[in-house]
Amino acid sequence: MITLNLSSDFNCRPNLLQNISETDNSSLTSPIMSLHLFSLLIRQNRWILEGELCNLPTVVWRPRFVNYCAQDDVMCEDELDWDDDDSVTGWARNFLNESRLNRPNFQSNCIAAEISNKKMGSSSITNILPRMERLNGPYGMYATVYGVQTKVIHVAHPVPARAILTGAGVLEIGGTGGIPEGSFWDYGGFPCLQSIGRIFRMRMTDRNHTDAFVTSKKMSMKRRMSSSSQRMLTGSTKYPAYDHFKNFSGDGVFTADGSDWKAKRASVIHCLLRSANMDDLLEIEANRAADSFVSEVANALEIRKSRGKDEKKTPVLNVVPMLQRSTIGLIYRLITHNNVDFSSATTARDKGRDCAERAESSSLKSSSPRSSADLASINLEEVSSEYSSRSKYSEQEEQIKSLLPTYLQSVTRIRMIVLAQSRSIWYLLPRWLYRAFSPMYRDEERTMAPIRKFAQLACENALAGSPLALLSLRDSHSSYAGGRGTSTKVSKDLLDEAITLLFAGQDTSAATLSWTLHLLSLHPDKQERAFMEIRSVIGEVKTKTISKNMISRMPYLDAVIKESMRLYPVAPFIVRKLTTEITIPIDEEFAGSRKDAKKTISMPASTFACIWIYALHRNIKLWDRPDEFLPERWIDPKLRSRDLGQEEYGAYMPFAIGPRNCLGQPMAQVILRIVLARILSKYMVLDPRIEALRKVIKEEDKVGFSPIGLRKDMQAGFTVLPSNGLNLQLMERT
Numbered sequence: 001m002i003t004l005n006l007s008s009d010f011n012c013r014p015n016l017l018q019n020i021s022e023t024d025n026s027s028l029t030s031p032i033m034s035l036h037l038f039s040l041l042i043r044q045n046r047w048i049l050e051g052e053l054c055n056l057p058t059v060v061w062r063p064r065f066v067n068y069c070a071q072d073d074v075m076c077e078d079e080l081d082w083d084d085d086d087s088v089t090g091w092a093r094n095f096l097n098e099s100r101l102n103r104p105n106f107q108s109n110c111i112a113a114e115i116s117n118k119k120m121g122s123s124s125i126t127n128i129l130p131r132m133e134r135l136n137g138p139y140g141m142y143a144t145v146y147g148v149q150t151k152v153i154h155v156a157h158p159v160p161a162r163a164i165l166t167g168a169g170v171l172e173i174g175g176t177g178g179i180p181e182g183s184f185w186d187y188g189g190f191p192c193l194q195s196i197g198r199i200f201r202m203r204m205t206d207r208n209h210t211d212a213f214v215t216s217k218k219m220s221m222k223r224r225m226s227s228s229s230q231r232m233l234t235g236s237t238k239y240p241a242y243d244h245f246k247n248f249s250g251d252g253v254f255t256a257d258g259s260d261w262k263a264k265r266a267s268v269i270h271c272l273l274r275s276a277n278m279d280d281l282l283e284i285e286a287n288r289a290a291d292s293f294v295s296e297v298a299n300a301l302e303i304r305k306s307r308g309k310d311e312k313k314t315p316v317l318n319v320v321p322m323l324q325r326s327t328i329g330l331i332y333r334l335i336t337h338n339n340v341d342f343s344s345a346t347t348a349r350d351k352g353r354d355c356a357e358r359a360e361s362s363s364l365k366s367s368s369p370r371s372s373a374d375l376a377s378i379n380l381e382e383v384s385s386e387y388s389s390r391s392k393y394s395e396q397e398e399q400i401k402s403l404l405p406t407y408l409q410s411v412t413r414i415r416m417i418v419l420a421q422s423r424s425i426w427y428l429l430p431r432w433l434y435r436a437f438s439p440m441y442r443d444e445e446r447t448m449a450p451i452r453k454f455a456q457l458a459c460e461n462a463l464a465g466s467p468l469a470l471l472s473l474r475d476s477h478s479s480y481a482g483g484r485g486t487s488t489k490v491s492k493d494l495l496d497e498a499i500t501l502l503f504a505g506q507d508t509s510a511a512t513l514s515w516t517l518h519l520l521s522l523h524p525d526k527q528e529r530a531f532m533e534i535r536s537v538i539g540e541v542k543t544k545t546i547s548k549n550m551i552s553r554m555p556y557l558d559a560v561i562k563e564s565m566r567l568y569p570v571a572p573f574i575v576r577k578l579t580t581e582i583t584i585p586i587d588e589e590f591a592g593s594r595k596d597a598k599k600t601i602s603m604p605a606s607t608f609a610c611i612w613i614y615a616l617h618r619n620i621k622l623w624d625r626p627d628e629f630l631p632e633r634w635i636d637p638k639l640r641s642r643d644l645g646q647e648e649y650g651a652y653m654p655f656a657i658g659p660r661n662c663l664g665q666p667m668a669q670v671i672l673r674i675v676l677a678r679i680l681s682k683y684m685v686l687d688p689r690i691e692a693l694r695k696v697i698k699e700e701d702k703v704g705f706s707p708i709g710l711r712k713d714m715q716a717g718f719t720v721l722p723s724n725g726l727n728l729q730l731m732e733r734t
């Protein structure tokens with residue numbers, strides 16, 4: 001039996017693990033908290049009776065009340081006034097003084113600063129790595145006990161990660177020896193299953209699988225797995241680990257489960273990725289997104305000029321909202337074929353213009369993706385009815401454009417609310433209690449209103465032949481049930497899918513581009529190399545459209561994006577619930593030379609597994625110089641050979657792996673490369689803090705100076721953006 005010291009943080013199993021716990025300032029006085037405490041105690045004792053949780057060091061991790069509304073709002077600019085030289089110099093002096101405290105270890109100090117616990121929200125993400133290293137369980141895993149029902153395993157190693165995400169090893173049990181046609185693997189796009197099956201001598205029992213698919217009454221028949229082979233093939237499920245997303249993305253493909261998910265995923269892949277001319281559209285729209293970014297910059301400069309700012313100085317601009325506007329335009333047009341330009345520049349120009357005139361010009365002048373690509377698949381009646389209702393369309397376009405700023409603020413915020421919810425006491429309680437009593441729920445509802453409205457307009461505006469219109473015709477997306485926020489025209493399923501796709505396509509791309517620009521601005525030499533490569537492929541013309549063929553000839557640009565996604569995977573962790581017990585061999589290093597050492601480790605069914613993609617990507621055992629931004633590691637054979645992570649399947653997974661990996665990955669790969677190449681060919685991006693530091697820095701400091709200390713903290717949401725935006729100088733290339 002164990003003793004809990006209630007006056008301190010929860011620590012348990014002192015025989016098993018180092019003294020580790022999360023500390024926070026929340027009190028334990030509320031009745032709900034006491035209940036929780038009680039449940040923890042029961043659970044705690046049960047663990048002892050049951051024995052070790054999968055031989056892992058076990059920690060009781062107290063859920064936090066997270067202040068998700070912290071000042072940490074990405075739409076805000078830093079408080080620093082970049083036009084005021086004194087304030088900038090003051091910041092630089094302060095930064096240096098703080099960093100100098102521990103000289104001569106200036107560099108390591110900077111690294112420590114990056115993973116420090118400065119902000120409560122981001123600490124949960126940035127602090128996980130050192131915690132895992134300290135615990136050093138088998139494969140660097142450790143277990144957590146949340147409450148009566150919940151046990152959690154934290155994973156930052158490819159072996160358990162791929163076992164959990166892909167159900168690898170299944171072939172040995174099923175003995176099918178190949179990928180069954182139409183199975184999960186078909187949809188997951190999961191390669192080399194066989195070799196992985198061979199690598200793990202893994203036992204997966206079918207025990208408890210039904211338990212894992214226990215569903216709500218409403219969906220039970222739909223969700224239940226349709227065949228036993230499918231059950232066997234799934235080592236894990238999102239249900240119910242993603243239930244706190246349900247208010248946001250409903251039953252869209254991201255949150256759906258079982259056969260409902262399977263049907264939806266197949267439909268989305270069919271309508272989105274395999275729709276006619278998607279390849280051409282992607283190229284066109286990625287270039288348009290880059291054009292939109294350029295016009296955002298021009299617009300910001302114009303505004304600055306009109307405010308009488310010093311024209312000689314290169315202005316500092318927060319590029320995050322600009323990238324968000326560019327990427328939402330891209331994904332919106334791709335899924336609706338509705339030709340709306342969301343950049344702030346056009347919105348400003350549009351103001352004051354007559355609505356009818358705007359309707360005329362947008363329909364006639366536009367290089368609508370639909371006109372360039374999809375006309376063949378649309379019948380003439382539809383085309384003429386579309387043109388006769390031109391003014392109606394433009395009204396809706398107007399509506400959606402004016403909703404855009406609120407929509408972007410809301411999606412940025414909902415990321416934080418959803419994460420905060422999963423780390424709060426509400427996560428452990430029934431959903432009805434959360435809905436009835438939580439102020440967080442009311443906030444969530446307020447935040448969701450513009451998101452639902454935006455998605456609904458997208459569904460209504462979707463032109464025939466577009467992915468959303470095609471989806472609306474499919475059985476998988478025709479349910480009108482539970483219609484909060486839905487119109488009579490738009491099914492609940494379609495609305496959920498539109499919310500999912502708009503978010504998944506926009507937020508992740510904008511965040512990845514932001515992190516990449518951030519890293520390049522801190523490493524001008526690497527930026528220059530990327531620029532030279534782009535220039536050599538596209539030639540001198542700066543605004544030239546960039547094609548897929550061109551980016552395939554840019555290996556360094558490819559390496560830059562891979563490296564940026566390694567350091568800042570925008571989904572820093574993902575969660576699954578194990579549907580079966582999974583057993584993997586214990587790594588030799590952990591087992592040591594003890595004769596009685598166990599040879600395997602079992603992760604029991606029903607356990608929640610938190611796969612830390614962020615920590616996997618920076619695991620010192622997998623990556624040489626893991627915290628450094630080294631795009632060269634992906635192309636230089638010498639550097640490559642030092643990274644075990646490049647060989648090991650599951651060590652690098654910015655898009656996740658397995659049947660529930662990112663279905664938009666092929667699109668994202670093209671979007672990121674084209675937009676980035678276009679931006680870098682037009683601008684040199686500089687972090688203004690470097691110049692400010694250069695002015696005050698002393699010679700002796702330069703020796704140990706590392707840009708790592710200037711890296712931005714991560715704003716904690718279920719996806720991560722640079723906190724407080726990203727202020728950069730964009731100097732036009734000559």
Ligand code: HEM
Binds near residue numbers: 265505571575664665
């Ligand atoms: C840089 C770009 C992107 C990154 C890094 C990314 C990353 C991811 C990750 C890690 C997951 C797994 C999430 C989880 O299991 O919790 C995921 C799922 C998903 N992504 Fe992406 N994504 C990106 C772009 C896109 C795009 C452009 C789309 C589509 C328009 C998209 C649609 C989806 C969908 C629908 C899922 C859920 C799939 C399922 O559960 O079956 N993503 N993405």
